[in-house]
Amino acid sequence: MAYVAVTGGQEAIEQSLRLLEIFRNSEEDISVKSIQEHMSLLIDKIMSEAGLYSREYTALALKQCEGSVEEAVFLLRAYRSTLQRDYYSLPVDMGSMRLIRRISAAFKDIPGGQILGPAYDYSHRLLDFSLLDTKNGSDADHTAGAGPEDPDGAEDPDSAKDPDSAKDPNTAEAPDIICSRVSDLLRSDSVLQGAASDDDTPPFDVTCNLLTFPAPRSARLQTFARSDAGFLGGVAYSSMRGYGAVHPTVSELRCGYVEICVPYLLDEKECVCIGDILVTEVEALVPSSTETDEDFEKMTLSGGYGLIFGRNENKAIAMAIADASLQTTGDTPSQDEEFVLTHGDCLEMSGFISHLKLPHYVTFQSKLDRVREKENTHD
Amino acid sequence: MIDGKHYNFAFLDEGSKREIRRSILKAVAIPGYQVPFGSRELPIGRGWGTGGIQITLSIIGKEDVLKVIDQGSDESVNAVNIKKLVRECTDVKITTDSEEASIIQSRHRIPEIPMRGDQILVLQVPTPEPLRIVEPREAVTKQMHAEAEYSGMWLYLFEDLIRYGEISISSEYPVSVEGRYIMNPSPIPRYDNPKLNDSETLYLFGAGREKKIYAIPPHTKVESLCFADVPFKKEDFEGKSCRLCGAAGVYLDELIEEGTGRKVYECSDTGFCRKRRERRRQDGTISA
Numbered sequence: 001m002a003y004v005a006v007t008g009g010q011e012a013i014e015q016s017l018r019l020l021e022i023f024r025n026s027e028e029d030i031s032v033k034s035i036q037e038h039m040s041l042l043i044d045k046i047m048s049e050a051g052l053y054s055r056e057y058t059a060l061a062l063k064q065c066e067g068s069v070e071e072a073v074f075l076l077r078a079y080r081s082t083l084q085r086d087y088y089s090l091p092v093d094m095g096s097m098r099l100i101r102r103i104s105a106a107f108k109d110i111p112g113g114q115i116l117g118p119a120y121d122y123s124h125r126l127l128d129f130s131l132l133d134t135k136n137g138s139d140a141d142h143t144a145g146a147g148p149e150d151p152d153g154a155e156d157p158d159s160a161k162d163p164d165s166a167k168d169p170n171t172a173e174a175p176d177i178i179c180s181r182v183s184d185l186l187r188s189d190s191v192l193q194g195a196a197s198d199d200d201t202p203p204f205d206v207t208c209n210l211l212t213f214p215a216p217r218s219a220r221l222q223t224f225a226r227s228d229a230g231f232l233g234g235v236a237y238s239s240m241r242g243y244g245a246v247h248p249t250v251s252e253l254r255c256g257y258v259e260i261c262v263p264y265l266l267d268e269k270e271c272v273c274i275g276d277i278l279v280t281e282v283e284a285l286v287p288s289s290t291e292t293d294e295d296f297e298k299m300t301l302s303g304g305y306g307l308i309f310g311r312n313e314n315k316a317i318a319m320a321i322a323d324a325s326l327q328t329t330g331d332t333p334s335q336d337e338e339f340v341l342t343h344g345d346c347l348e349m350s351g352f353i354s355h356l357k358l359p360h361y362v363t364f365q366s367k368l369d370r371v372r373e374k375e376n377t378h379d
Numbered sequence: 380m381i382d383g384k385h386y387n388f389a390f391l392d393e394g395s396k397r398e399i400r401r402s403i404l405k406a407v408a409i410p411g412y413q414v415p416f417g418s419r420e421l422p423i424g425r426g427w428g429t430g431g432i433q434i435t436l437s438i439i440g441k442e443d444v445l446k447v448i449d450q451g452s453d454e455s456v457n458a459v460n461i462k463k464l465v466r467e468c469t470d471v472k473i474t475t476d477s478e479e480a481s482i483i484q485s486r487h488r489i490p491e492i493p494m495r496g497d498q499i500l501v502l503q504v505p506t507p508e509p510l511r512i513v514e515p516r517e518a519v520t521k522q523m524h525a526e527a528e529y530s531g532m533w534l535y536l537f538e539d540l541i542r543y544g545e546i547s548i549s550s551e552y553p554v555s556v557e558g559r560y561i562m563n564p565s566p567i568p569r570y571d572n573p574k575l576n577d578s579e580t581l582y583l584f585g586a587g588r589e590k591k592i593y594a595i596p597p598h599t600k601v602e603s604l605c606f607a608d609v610p611f612k613k614e615d616f617e618g619k620s621c622r623l624c625g626a627a628g629v630y631l632d633e634l635i636e637e638g639t640g641r642k643v644y645e646c647s648d649t650g651f652c653r654k655r656r657e658r659r660r661q662d663g664t665i666s667a
């Protein structure tokens with residue numbers, strides 16, 4: 001069918017949507033539940049970029065858009081716009097997290113122990129052809145990416161393999177693992193700048209306000225948390241490689257469930273728990289010597305902070321680096337607040353890039369007019 | 380797909396619409412000033428007219444009649460797509476007749492038939508900041524506007540003039556609003572710039588990705604930036620006319636005729652062109 005950008009737009013769109021339908025259809029249907037269970041990490045990535053925590057709707061979005069990450073983010077963000085905002089949740093104490101994984105690169109051992117949990121880090125990335133056999137598919141699934149045995153053996157192996165299983169009544173009997181954070185230990189040792197943690201300024205909400213510069217730290221963190229993982233990774237990587245100065249030590253990376261509570265309407269002092277969410281938190285440490293370059297005595301450690309929905313480790317580390325990088329001054333991209341905060345949103349970048357597919361012939365005609373005019377004046 | 384059970388009238392929740400209307404009121408009160416707003420995500424791509432759509436969705440009521448054009452055309456895929464979204468979530472009447480519409484949303488054009496005081500033109504804006512061509516940082520341009528520090532812009536125009544012998548800005552040609560703010564009129568051709576001045580109608584500009592709303596209320600003085608001895612110049616269509624309706628002195632699209640490879644022209648404003656042809660046909664039948 002001939003496609004003309006301008007005339008017959010209505011029919012062209014209808015046919016295009018029908019074709020999409022054909023491309024999406026398959027003999028073997030995949031259920032939303034199955035996507036939700038098998039594609040956990042993809043769902044986590046999308047939820048973090050969409051800024052909406054709903055595993056089911058994310059799976060639905062993925063099914064609807066042939067698995068495109070940016071389309072799924074798009075669907076969820078658009079849906080999010082239609083929801084009335086009834087509550088702001090209360091601050092969450094990350095120390096109360098029910099852990100499924102927790103590691104520290106800064107210390108050999110930490111109180112409460114290192115818990116490897118579910119991670120691909122120590123798996124061998126070999127294609128497991130046994131998964132091609134659909135009969136064994138679901139069984140082999142669990143062994144495919146799992147690492148070597150848990151060094152501590154402290155943890156219920158089931159909960160390590162499937163983060164969603166914490167909701168499962170079968171595993172609910174296992175004791176929750178709750179440990180205080182590594183940074184709390186350092187803070188009591190006074191090597192860590194503690195000021196940021198005691199800041200009770202109400203957070204700036206970038207989804208309801210235009211970001212202005214310089215941006216408050218809460219706005220930076222929220223923007224990073226929603227940022228495109230690839231963009232944020234690039235910013236962090238550039239800083240580590242030398243376009244910037246941040247090569248941090250991961251004080252702690254922890255992943256687990258935290259409870260979300262909202263104030264109880266009838267009594268502000270009371271609160272109601274509305275559910276729990278799976279998050280990854282990273283605290284990265286960098287020596288801070290911004291104003292005391294020559295004064296080694298006064299050097300302390302300052303932190304970069306990362307908190308992302310789901311099991312989203314690299315993004316959380318990248319966020320911590322990007323955060324730390326903005327606390328330094330210099331001319332590199334990762335130190336330019338406006339640059340890193342305005343160019344990382346998945347929806348905004350993909351929207352603006354894709355808009356080039358729209359017709360531009362009126363402005364192009366105007367450009368032609370100028371180019372032809374120039375030729376005339378030079379003749 | 381947009382059913383009343385899952386979605387509100389005009390898609391956005393009432394709180395969001397109220398918030399956007401407040402920003403619009405502020406924009407009208409300070410002509411040419413870019414009012415920041417909490418831009419919401421829409422089912423249509425950011426950069427595809429979401430600023431304009433958010434304005435339209437916030438001001439539209441059940442009695443409104445909507446026209447949407449892209450590049451002047453009612454049939455363009457983007458215009459069709461936006462109309463479809465608004466119709467599905469509001470069920471308002473859609474028209475291609477610019478005189479019948481109470482709200483016209485447009486990308487890159489202002490309709491040929493002058494608009495009235497009871498109509499609103501909503502323009503989609505990709506880059507609201509006119510000073511972006513001289514300064515990339517938002518924090519700096521905001522200060523430049525506050526201090527009306529526009530020497531960088533004038534210098535840009537002057538250097539352009541020296542280099543090319545003409546000002547080379549084609550569309551999106553900056554204007555000065557009521558002698559105060561320099562404003563980006565959105566990527567309309569220079570041909571449309573004079574229509575902004577002392578107009579009967581209200582112009583609302585929405586930039587969704589950049590989260591800004593601004594306005595030109597009726598009868599505001601809007602001047603395209605130029606020098607006393609170098610007058611502002613519109614696109615030149617002299618000696619050319621529309622091959623369909625014969626109109627001259629309007630903004631034309633240049634097309635290459637299939638077969639002959641000849642350059643031909645048609646009205647960019649398709650609603651205007653269609654109306655002229657219908658009128659001529661009616662006049663023809665009456666006289667015959």
